[in-house]
Amino acid sequence: MKDLAMIKKAVMNSIEHAKTLEALDDVRVKYLSKKGEISQLMSELKNLSPEERPAFGARVNMLKQEVGDALAKKKEAIEDQLLMASLAREEMDVTLPGYQFYSGSIHPLNQVIEDLEDLFIGMGYKIAEGPEVENDYYNFEMMNLEKDHPARDMQDTFYINEEILLRTHTSPVQARTMLQSQGKPLKIICPGKVYRRDDDDPTHSHQFQQIEGLVIDKTISLANLKDALLKMARHLFGENREIRLRPSYFPFTEPSVEVDVSYIKKDGTTGYIEILGAGMVHPNVLKMGGYDPEVYSGFAFGVGVERIAILKYQIDDIRHFYTNDLRFLNQFKGDVR
Numbered sequence: 001m002k003d004l005a006m007i008k009k010a011v012m013n014s015i016e017h018a019k020t021l022e023a024l025d026d027v028r029v030k031y032l033s034k035k036g037e038i039s040q041l042m043s044e045l046k047n048l049s050p051e052e053r054p055a056f057g058a059r060v061n062m063l064k065q066e067v068g069d070a071l072a073k074k075k076e077a078i079e080d081q082l083l084m085a086s087l088a089r090e091e092m093d094v095t096l097p098g099y100q101f102y103s104g105s106i107h108p109l110n111q112v113i114e115d116l117e118d119l120f121i122g123m124g125y126k127i128a129e130g131p132e133v134e135n136d137y138y139n140f141e142m143m144n145l146e147k148d149h150p151a152r153d154m155q156d157t158f159y160i161n162e163e164i165l166l167r168t169h170t171s172p173v174q175a176r177t178m179l180q181s182q183g184k185p186l187k188i189i190c191p192g193k194v195y196r197r198d199d200d201d202p203t204h205s206h207q208f209q210q211i212e213g214l215v216i217d218k219t220i221s222l223a224n225l226k227d228a229l230l231k232m233a234r235h236l237f238g239e240n241r242e243i244r245l246r247p248s249y250f251p252f253t254e255p256s257v258e259v260d261v262s263y264i265k266k267d268g269t270t271g272y273i274e275i276l277g278a279g280m281v282h283p284n285v286l287k288m289g290g291y292d293p294e295v296y297s298g299f300a301f302g303v304g305v306e307r308i309a310i311l312k313y314q315i316d317d318i319r320h321f322y323t324n325d326l327r328f329l330n331q332f333k334g335d336v337r
């Protein structure tokens with residue numbers, strides 16, 4: 001019984017001083033495993049008188065129970081401590097500045113296109129599309145430029161073969177849409193990429209974008225064209241802008257005009273810059289598209305998207321749009337409308 005008291009003191013002391021779960025388990029093994037000191041006490045029974053045995057056995061069992069309870073309690077305490085320590089380690093300072101997420105932005109050319117799409121949709125136009133790899137037939141012939149027409153020189157391009165080329169303008173979409181509309185009135189714009197064998201310089205690129213406009217109905221006049229273009233210029237550049245229509249030549253329009261927008265020069269005087277070509281749809285083009293030119297008339301225009309963006313944002317070189325330089329592109333963040 002005296003041994004039991006000593007063992008109890010020793011084991012309780014070890015449990016109290018165990019700092020880790022491993023140390024605590026060592027205590028358990030030392031005393032409670034099969035060969036542990038407390039388990040071994042049972043083998044002492046045979047040395048006791050039969051009267052003493054039950055009391056001793058009961059005491060050993062009680063000690064086992066007490067040590068087991070103490071181990072469990074201490075295990076829980078150590079686990080609590082570990083949990084608190086890991087919570088303290090993982091504590092979050094909600095006042096720290098957050099990570100900065102980098103977001104992209106809409107390319108300035110797409111901003112111009114989306115802006116004009118919204119404007120024209122608001123005026124009842126639909127958006128039309130056509131292929132960039134186009135047939136000579138739609139790009140030139142349906143636009144009243146038969147093979148060997150001298151005006152083809154103004155729009156030399158990249159040929160896939162004799163009949164297939166990279167379109168030089170968005171005008172072939174006029175022909176495609178007319179054929180699809182089967183003689184019914186139509187009102188479309190068509191944004192898209194076009195290609196030319198132009199030498200690259202600050203205002204020219206071999207690949208650029210246009211927005212084509214086409215309206216066909218029974219009473220369309222040059223006044224309707226001027227109205228649509230004035231609305232576009234004022235929407236893009238401000239209510240006090242004026243436009244100027246200059247006589248020009250395109251085989252697919254008659255009369256044809258080139259349209260300039262007014263701007264205030266550095267010396268305070270008013271100047272004009274060309275942004276698009278336009279005109280009344282040529283009777284031959286109407287006829288090839290399935291419209292009777294005696295009944296129907298139409299206007300069309302083709303505006304250079306880069307030229308609009310150059311004017312709107314005062315860009316000094318068209319090539320900035322294509323180099324993917326973030327120092328350039330980041331200037332257009334948030335300027336979506």
Ligand code: FA5
Nearest residue numbers: 169198204205208275276277278279300301302304307
């Ligand atoms: C045409 O492409 C005609 N299809 C426009 C048209 C449509 C006229 C419907 C009548 C009726 P032009 O070649 O002028 O026309 O080009 C139109 C616009 O595209 C120009 O005013 C200019 O803004 C732009 N542009 C022309 N060439 C380039 C180039 N190499 N780089 C950048 N922009 C260009």
